[in-house]
Amino acid sequence: MNQETTSTTEPNNKDFIREIIDQDLESGKHSAIVTRFPPEPNGYLHIGHAKSICLNFGIAEEYKGRCHLRFDDTNPAKEDQEYVDSIKEDVRWLGFDWKENLHFSSDYFDQLYDWAVHLIREGKAYVDDLNVEDMRAYRGSLTEAGKDSPFRTRSVEENLNLFAAMKNGDFDEGAKVLRAKIDMAHPNLNMRDPVLYRILKKHHHRTGNTWCIYPNYDFTHGESDALEHITHSLCTLEFENHRPLYEWFIDNLPVPSQPRQIEFARLNLTYTVISKRKLLQLVEDQQVSGWDDPRMPTLSGMRRRGYTPESIRHFCGRIGITKFNATTDVALLEHSLREDLNLNSPRVMAVLDPIKVVITNYPEDQVEEMEAANHPGDESFGTRKVPFCRELYIERDDFMEDAPRKFFRMSVGREVRFRAAYFIKCEEVVKDEHGEVIELRCTYDPETRGGNNPPDGRKVKGTIHWVSARHAIDAEVRIYDRLFTVENPDSEEGDFTNYLNPDSLKILTKCKLEPSLTTAAPGDRFQFERLGYFCRDNKNTDQLVFNRTVPLRDSWGKQQRK
RNA sequence: AGCCUCGUAGUGUAAUGGUAGCACGACAGAUUCUGAUUCUGUUUGUCAAGGUUCGAAUCCUUGCGAGGCUACCA
Numbered sequence: 267m268n269q270e271t272t273s274t275t276e277p278n279n280k281d282f283i284r285e286i287i288d289q290d291l292e293s294g295k296h297s298a299i300v301t302r303f304p305p306e307p308n309g310y311l312h313i314g315h316a317k318s319i320c321l322n323f324g325i326a327e328e329y330k331g332r333c334h335l336r337f338d339d340t341n342p343a344k345e346d347q348e349y350v351d352s353i354k355e356d357v358r359w360l361g362f363d364w365k366e367n368l369h370f371s372s373d374y375f376d377q378l379y380d381w382a383v384h385l386i387r388e389g390k391a392y393v394d395d396l397n398v399e400d401m402r403a404y405r406g407s408l409t410e411a412g413k414d415s416p417f418r419t420r421s422v423e424e425n426l427n428l429f430a431a432m433k434n435g436d437f438d439e440g441a442k443v444l445r446a447k448i449d450m451a452h453p454n455l456n457m458r459d460p461v462l463y464r465i466l467k468k469h470h471h472r473t474g475n476t477w478c479i480y481p482n483y484d485f486t487h488g489e490s491d492a493l494e495h496i497t498h499s500l501c502t503l504e505f506e507n508h509r510p511l512y513e514w515f516i517d518n519l520p521v522p523s524q525p526r527q528i529e530f531a532r533l534n535l536t537y538t539v540i541s542k543r544k545l546l547q548l549v550e551d552q553q554v555s556g557w558d559d560p561r562m563p564t565l566s567g568m569r570r571r572g573y574t575p576e577s578i579r580h581f582c583g584r585i586g587i588t589k590f591n592a593t594t595d596v597a598l599l600e601h602s603l604r605e606d607l608n609l610n611s612p613r614v615m616a617v618l619d620p621i622k623v624v625i626t627n628y629p630e631d632q633v634e635e636m637e638a639a640n641h642p643g644d645e646s647f648g649t650r651k652v653p654f655c656r657e658l659y660i661e662r663d664d665f666m667e668d669a670p671r672k673f674f675r676m677s678v679g680r681e682v683r684f685r686a687a688y689f690i691k692c693e694e695v696v697k698d699e700h701g702e703v704i705e706l707r708c709t710y711d712p713e714t715r716g717g718n719n720p721p722d723g724r725k726v727k728g729t730i731h732w733v734s735a736r737h738a739i740d741a742e743v744r745i746y747d748r749l750f751t752v753e754n755p756d757s758e759e760g761d762f763t764n765y766l767n768p769d770s771l772k773i774l775t776k777c778k779l780e781p782s783l784t785t786a787a788p789g790d791r792f793q794f795e796r797l798g799y800f801c802r803d804n805k806n807t808d809q810l811v812f813n814r815t816v817p818l819r820d821s822w823g824k825q826q827r828k
Numbered sequence: 829a830g831c832c833u834c835g836u837a838g839u840g841u842a843a844u845g846g847u848a849g850c851a852c853g854a855c856a857g858a859u860u861c862u863g864a865u866u867c868u869g870u871u872u873g874u875c876a877a878g879g880u881u882c883g884a885a886u887c888c889u890u891g892c893g894a895g896g897c898u899a900c901c902a
Contacts, residue, residue, distance in 0.1 A: 279841085279843080279850090281841095285844090305902095308902080338902065340901095340902080344901075398899080401900080402899090405898060406898075407830085407898055408830055408897075408898060409829050409831095410830085412898090439900085440900065442900095443900050445900095452831090453830060453831045453832090454897080455831085455898050456897075456898095458898090461900050463900085464900035466900085480900095482899090482900070482902085483901070484902095486902095487902085503833070503834090503895075503896065504895095504896055504897080505896095505902090506832060506833060506897085507831080507832060507833090507896070507897050508897090509832090510832095529833085531834090531895090536839085542902095584840080584841085584851065584852085585840060585841080586841045587841095588834090588840090588841075589833065589834060590833095590834055590835070590840095590841095590895095591833090591834070591894070591895050592839085592840060592841090593839080593840085594839070594840055595838090595852065595853070597839080597852060597853060598839080598840065598851080598852050600852095601851090601853090604864090604865095608864080608865060613862080639861090642860085642862075642864090642865075643865065674863065675863090684861095685861060685862070686861070718861080719861090726861090727863095728863080729860095729861045730862090731862075793864085795862050795864085796863080796864070798864095818862075818863095819863095819864065820863070820864085821864090822863040823863085825863085
């Protein structure tokens with residue numbers, strides 16, 4: 267679909283990764299570029315993954331190479347087919363296509379096993395009986411060297427037998443591991459004889475019960491890259507310390523290609539938590555309704571909220587790629603969102619918190635079909651008919667009794683434009699016994715039909731939206747706000763859940779929508795004029811529910827808050 | 829405290845020894861049948877101190893600050 271927008275919005279300046287790629291192409295090190303997006307199927311994709319997806323698939327498009335989707339499924343205890351399915355759906359929704367390049371690390375279990383045996387034969391790996399606590403103690407610390415395991419000197423023969431026995435299920439989980447024999451005094455802790463294989467008597471979502479030993483990330487990732495002829499293996503900064511190990515495997519194994527790992531900073535966003543672990547906690551503690559709660563920064567949540575894939579791709583293009591651990595202002599994401607929505611959303615009228623308006627000089631039984639533009643800046647959106655009659659609803663906020671001079675809306679004695687309808691003047695307020703305003707009695711000027719200025723040259727400062735009381739349809743509208751009250755929930759005192767915004771969801775049940783919205787399909791997006799962008803919920807499809815994607819920028823509201 | 833990485837307007841990101849730019853935000857104004865959009869303008873920056881150089885954000889030294897690393901997770 268709109269994949270072109272990704273490449274057409276690339277900044278002129280290349281990031282450091284693309285510069286490396288340019289050099290590798292120029293020097294002849296590579297003639298084609300191959301990247302990969304390697305999620306573990308143990309959770310849902312979020313906006314941070316989108317950054318990586320746009321980088322990897324984006325580079326493949328720009329350099330006419332390819333990008334593999336590879337599931338890093340080496341830990342059957344956490345992984346599940348459900349996640350595989352959701353990840354594929356989300357990548358596709360974002361607008362990327364892995365074509366025939368769908369892979370699983372588990373496809374390489376046989377090869378990895380053979381390579382582990384190879385290392386043993388070379389005297390570069392051994393079976394260790396140390397338990398978890400002892401292994402930790404032997405590893406040393408950040409400042410002290412570790413010491414060799416007493417099992418480090420086993421013969422090749424013995425290691426071969428033991429490893430085969432591990433594979434055959436002769437030992438319990440945790441009884442033994444296979445370790446690389448590198449250097450227990452290495453300043454980089456990852457090089458102190460890292461574990462390669464552990465015993466896990468678990469069912470794997472793809473290999474079933476074939477295996478009871480599984481390779482871990484370090485022993486799997488680089489070799490999988492090499493097997494797929496990945497040229498540039500892009501990952502986040504926390505793997506920086508793993509690069510020497512990544513290279514050690516590439517150097518010490520007869521792999522078919524030499525991929526290069528390059529790290530970049532992961533995405534942080536203000537007022538948001540992004541880590542999978544924390545998102546899982548919100549789901550499990552039922553602070554949100556699920557992974558696809560519209561307040562979640564997951565792709566499924568954002569999709570449900572009404573985000574467009576284009577806006578997310580634009581955003582990812584704008585934030586750049588660096589090694590600096592930055593926190594991006596969520597306003598930049600919202601800017602990308604509004605930019606796309608403004609261009610592509612048809613306008614409609616909806617009243618979320620209605621007050622009734624009676625036009626006293628309008629005939630009781632008359633109905634007019636007012637013609638309204640669907641987009642003020644784009645005639646190709648066409649027009650629609652909106653019914654107008656004697657009784658209408660307007661937004662409660664659009665009326666004020668003792669209104670200041672700068673209030674350009676309804677107040678007794680003031681005249682405003684009802685969008686695409688008429689000039690309306692408020693004559694009288696009706697209140698109930700509690701003093702609550704329940705009705706406005708108004709008059710209209712027939713000379714202003716269509717909302718046009720009258721022949722006498724009279725002008726009006728404000729234009730407000732409305733719906734016909736007789737024709738309006740009822741709907742529920744969910745108003746979402748940021749999930750957290752502080753810019754960086756992760757770095758505040760105490761648990762991040764202490765900073766959840768209690769007002770992140772308001773459910774409005776008495777909303778009145780113009781009748782054209784009857785035909786809105788789940789997932790359809792609109793601008794409710796003067797309010798914001800809204801999207802019909804894709805989950806509660808038996809009723810009419812709209813999610814507010816993002817409000818319009820509001821310089822009046824901003825004034826008020828001062 | 830050992831190792832690795834990183835410090836450019838409020839935020840994010842360019843400038844690859846030669847005029848510190850862009851975007852977002854904020855602020856002001858113009859236009860407007862959405863207090864939206866659009867348009868115009870304003871504002872603010874090279875972590876610090878030395879050094880090399882005709883010239884340093886860029887190279888060197890030292891200091892300061894930030895992040896990551898001690899799973900049989902990825």
